[in-house]
Amino acid sequence: xxxxxxxxxxxxxxxxQEEARELRHPSLGTEHLLLGVARVDGPAAQALASHGLTAxxxxxxxxxxxxxxxxxxxLATVGIxxxxxxxxxxxxxxxxxxxxxxPPVKSGHLPLTKHAKKALELSLREAxxxxxxxxxxxxxxxxxxxxxxxxxxRVLAESRVDLDALRADVTALMAxxxx
Amino acid sequence: MSEGTQLADEASSTDPAVGxxxxxxxxxxxxxxxxxxxxxxREQGWSWQDIAACIGVSRQAVHKKYxxxxxxxRRILSREK
Numbered sequence: 507x508x509x510x511x512x513x514x515x516x517x518x519x520x521x522x523q524e525e526a527r528e529l530r531h532p533s534l535g536t537e538h539l540l541l542g543v544a545r546v547d548g549p550a551a552q553a554l555a556s557h558g559l560t561a562x563x564x565x566x567x568x569x570x571x572x573x574x575x576x577x578x579x580x581l582a583t584v585g586i587x588x589x590x591x592x593x594x595x596x597x598x599x600x601x602x603x604x605x606x607x608x609p610p611v612k613s614g615h616l617p618l619t620k621h622a623k624k625a626l627e628l629s630l631r632e633a634x635x636x637x638x639x640x641x642x643x644x645x646x647x648x649x650x651x652x653x654x655x656x657x658x659x660r661v662l663a664e665s666r667v668d669l670d671a672l673r674a675d676v677t678a679l680m681a682x683x684x685x
Numbered sequence: 686m687s688e689g690t691q692l693a694d695e696a697s698s699t700d701p702a703v704g705x706x707x708x709x710x711x712x713x714x715x716x717x718x719x720x721x722x723x724x725x726x727r728e729q730g731w732s733w734q735d736i737a738a739c740i741g742v743s744r745q746a747v748h749k750k751y752x753x754x755x756x757x758x759r760r761i762l763s764r765e766k
Contacts, residue, residue, distance in 0.1 A: 576717070580710035583703055591714065599721045606717070 507626060510633070512642045518542035518550075525565070526616050529572065535619040536656025537568045539626075539646060549644035549679035556675055557667050567661045569605075576604065621656035628652040636680065644680040648673060723751050 508516060522542030526534045543550035544561040554564075578588040595603045618626070629649025633641045650658045651673050662669060719740065726736050733752065737744040 576713055577706065577710035580703075580706040581714065584707045584711065586711075586714075588714075595718065595721065599725055603721045604714075604717050 507630075510630065510639070510641050512640045514546045514548045514643050515641050515646055518546045518548075518643050518646060521545045523616060529568070531572065532616065533619050534616045534622055536621045536625050536650050536653060536658035537572065537661055539622055540650055540658035540661060541565055541568065543643045543646050543650075546643055548642060549676050549683060550647035551643065552679050553644070553647065553672055553676035557665075557672055559662075559665060559667065563665075564661060567665060568657065571657055571661060571664070619656070621653055625649045625653035625656060625658070636677070638680075638684070642680065644676045647676050720751070723747065727751075 508519070511519070518539070519542060522534055522538040525541040525545075526538040529538075531538070541561055541564055544554050544559065544564055545551070551561075554560075576588060581588050581591075592604050626646075626649060629641050629645040632648040632652065633639075633645040636645070638645065650656065651662075651669055653659070659669070662672070723736055723740075726739075733748045734744045737747040740747065
């Protein structure tokens with residue numbers, strides 16, 4: 507699957523592995539691939555940046571969606587402000603004190619989730635469609651957008667990104683580079 | 686107005702789902718707080734007996750949940766996975 511990947515695209519997948527490992531997630535999902543392409547210079551990172559999305563911003567959104575699991579809206583219905591609880595707790599117990607404790611992940615490559623596999627397959631299809639012999643970071647981003655059901659798209663949607671505009675931007679950036 | 690109070694107002698307060706979701710959220714929050722404070726107390730040299738007395742459970746219960754054996758089991762399980 508990775509034979510046709512450009513060097514930056516391979517690097518993105520490496521970064522995605524690192525992200526998943528640091529977050530102590532057991533598998534490699536679309537959200538990690540999104541962080542991966544955001545961290546490697548290329549059309550995907552450029553397009554994301556033009557929508558105000560940096561790797562660190564995206565990482566904090568991923569954390570909220572995955573690591574946390576606490577339910578601020580439900581707590582507010584009984585008058586509890588989770589942010590205040592978090593601040594008070596972190597003052598006593600240190601940063602991240604309310605985060606879920608996860609066991610460290612074993613070494614070696616993390617397996618891809620179903621959504622991530624699908625997104626990679628779709629990135630190949632996007633590359634073929636755009637008549638590119640190689641899969642670059644831009645095609646990876648297009649694959650993530652096309653897959654549409656993974657956490658990557660949820661993170662983007664919750665960041666109120668116009669997905670069609672992002673798709674158009676990254677396609678245009680790739681065309682510029684090819685020209 | 687926060688999303689939460691809105692949620693409470695919109696779904697009338699008689700809707701059990703709102704209250705039940707809050708209970709679940711509170712339980713999860715309490716678990717996280719407990720784990721953090723128990724770990725801190727152990728770091729400061731507290732006995733299981735003293736910790737148990739403070740949170741109102743038996744010494745055995747708190748030890749089983751947070752003691753070395755629980756940690757050891759978790760480590761073994763995560764290695765086997």
